[in-house]
Amino acid sequence: MCAAPALLIDGTARIGVERLFGPLRLEIEGGRITCLLGPSGVGKTTLLRLVAGLDEVTRFEGRISASDGLPLAGRIALMAQGADLLPWRDVLGNVALGARLRGQSPDLPRARAIIDRMGLGPHARKRPHTLSGGQRQRVALARTLMEDRPIVLLDEPFSALDAGTRAQMQDLAAAHLAGRTVWMVTHDPGEAARMGHAIHILSEAGLETVAPPPGPVPRAVDDPDTLAVQGSLLARLRDLGTGA
Amino acid sequence: MNRALILAGTVALALGLWQALVVLASLPPFILPGPARVAETLWSSRALIAEHGLITAAEVLIGLALGAVLGGASAIGLAASPVARRLIRPMMVFSQAIPVFALAPILTLWLGYGLASKIAMALLIIYFPVTSAFFDALMRTPQPLLDLGRVMGTTPARLMWHIRVPAALPGLASGLRLAAVYAPIGAIIGEWVGASKGLGYLMLLANGRAKIDLMFAALIVLAVFTLLLHRAVDAGCRRWLDSRST
Numbered sequence: 001m002c003a004a005p006a007l008l009i010d011g012t013a014r015i016g017v018e019r020l021f022g023p024l025r026l027e028i029e030g031g032r033i034t035c036l037l038g039p040s041g042v043g044k045t046t047l048l049r050l051v052a053g054l055d056e057v058t059r060f061e062g063r064i065s066a067s068d069g070l071p072l073a074g075r076i077a078l079m080a081q082g083a084d085l086l087p088w089r090d091v092l093g094n095v096a097l098g099a100r101l102r103g104q105s106p107d108l109p110r111a112r113a114i115i116d117r118m119g120l121g122p123h124a125r126k127r128p129h130t131l132s133g134g135q136r137q138r139v140a141l142a143r144t145l146m147e148d149r150p151i152v153l154l155d156e157p158f159s160a161l162d163a164g165t166r167a168q169m170q171d172l173a174a175a176h177l178a179g180r181t182v183w184m185v186t187h188d189p190g191e192a193a194r195m196g197h198a199i200h201i202l203s204e205a206g207l208e209t210v211a212p213p214p215g216p217v218p219r220a221v222d223d224p225d226t227l228a229v230q231g232s233l234l235a236r237l238r239d240l241g242t243g244a
Numbered sequence: 245m246n247r248a249l250i251l252a253g254t255v256a257l258a259l260g261l262w263q264a265l266v267v268l269a270s271l272p273p274f275i276l277p278g279p280a281r282v283a284e285t286l287w288s289s290r291a292l293i294a295e296h297g298l299i300t301a302a303e304v305l306i307g308l309a310l311g312a313v314l315g316g317a318s319a320i321g322l323a324a325s326p327v328a329r330r331l332i333r334p335m336m337v338f339s340q341a342i343p344v345f346a347l348a349p350i351l352t353l354w355l356g357y358g359l360a361s362k363i364a365m366a367l368l369i370i371y372f373p374v375t376s377a378f379f380d381a382l383m384r385t386p387q388p389l390l391d392l393g394r395v396m397g398t399t400p401a402r403l404m405w406h407i408r409v410p411a412a413l414p415g416l417a418s419g420l421r422l423a424a425v426y427a428p429i430g431a432i433i434g435e436w437v438g439a440s441k442g443l444g445y446l447m448l449l450a451n452g453r454a455k456i457d458l459m460f461a462a463l464i465v466l467a468v469f470t471l472l473l474h475r476a477v478d479a480g481c482r483r484w485l486d487s488r489s490t
Contacts, residue, residue: 049391052395053394053395054394054395073397074397078391078395080391080392081388082388084386084388084391084392086389086410086411088410088411088413088485097406098397100402100406101393101397101398101402101403101406102396102397103399103402147396
């Protein structure tokens with residue numbers, strides 16, 4: 001993996017003639033974790049899908065580019081809500097899916113090593129439906145790591161997990177995604193405060209940047225600075241939610 | 245055990261009602277024979293019924309196999325190509341407006357009195373349900389899986405093979421379960437229109453000669469065969485879906 005580039009998003013998104021959001025300008029720092037918060041329906045996921053090249057309905061006027069000037073296609077891994085595992089493939093098959101989808105033969109020893117690192121070694125031959133929610137999410141993370149892309153987009157990846165499992169997954173993701181350009185859409189101010197090297201809030205009014213707590217990520221769940229930022233983020237989201 | 249008891253009870257009740265109807269309405273055997281008489285004929289004519297039954301079974305099984313293959317391939321073709329969808333789908337829906345019964349004489353004219361015309365009937369009657377059930381499932385691949393494939397840099401063909409088809413197999417299975425019940429209808433219609441063998445032919449023959457007991461015996465064999473076929477296809481689909489490996 002070469003040095004992870006920064007992402008630059010600059011422009012306006014429209015569906016038909018209706019403006020969805022923007023004009024906005026957002027720079028996502030290379031090799032860091034950037035979190036995007038905001039009320040539901042404001043277009044966070046649309047923005048992420050535009051970067052991933054998945055949105056065919058929304059028109060984006062402007063540019064979405066990498067700081068090294070190379071195209072984004074083929075350099076992005078996506079980890080979405082609810083793990084999206086193939087129910088008919090076992091853990092190993094799911095982790096090694098990318099290569100098969102590109103018509104290559106998968107590097108199974110590497111897949112097994114990543115599965116072991118995720119603590120899923122004993123489950124390698126199990127189907128997703130026999131795993132717990134946290135284990136399934138770890139399979140999705142293993143699949144994302146297997147892709148080994150410099151840019152990783154996370155769309156509310158842990159929103160379906162219970163609080164304890166979510167905190168574990170945040171630790172695991174922060175540790176293993178370190179050095180990549182990670183952009184994470186989340187609903188959870190606590191998650192943004194723990195994980196973000198940079199934090200943004202997207203709302204009808206536009207994009208705001210919020211100063212993250214000090215210290216390396218993932219920050220401790222009970223760190224006072226982190227909790228303070230979590231509190232102020234929540235207050236801001238509440239105000240945006242009521243249209244204040 | 246409990247289920248077996250309930251089934252036995254249901255069968256006994258049905259037979260009892262049947263016998264009661266025959267006795268109370270004092271129906272002559274050439275209008276409606278009682279179950280005992282039908283059972284007797286079923287046993288005494290077992291060789292005859294088996295001979296014709298095997299023909300019908302062959303027609304149904306070959307029709308089912310062809311229908312599964314052709315229906316499956318058509319569904320994949322339609323799902324893969326928007327052009328094919330636009331051109332062929334209206335044609336397929338229109339073809340369903342033609343009663344298959346009406347085509348039976350033509351098929352017999354074209355394909356003769358042998359197995360081919362009956363297999364074609366069975367195939368015609370199941371082709372649409374199989375294609376339609378599988379096609380609908382292929383068009384409903386969960387969006388997150390499609391997104392995943394695109395971000396991973398797959399081609400439409402590989403996406404079809406590794407994600408869309410496996411995700412749609414339960415749809416194909418429900419089409420095949422329907423087909424297992426429809427295919428015998430197609431074969432029997434084919435035999436009615438023109439045949440020298442098969443349960444449909446035997447029933448028509450027995451009816452014409454007022455051997456209503458033989459007709460009922462053949463009918464029961466046909467019904468049991470259809471039920472067993474449905475159960476077998478159902479069990480086969482279940483095992484197949486469970487055992488899909490990596």
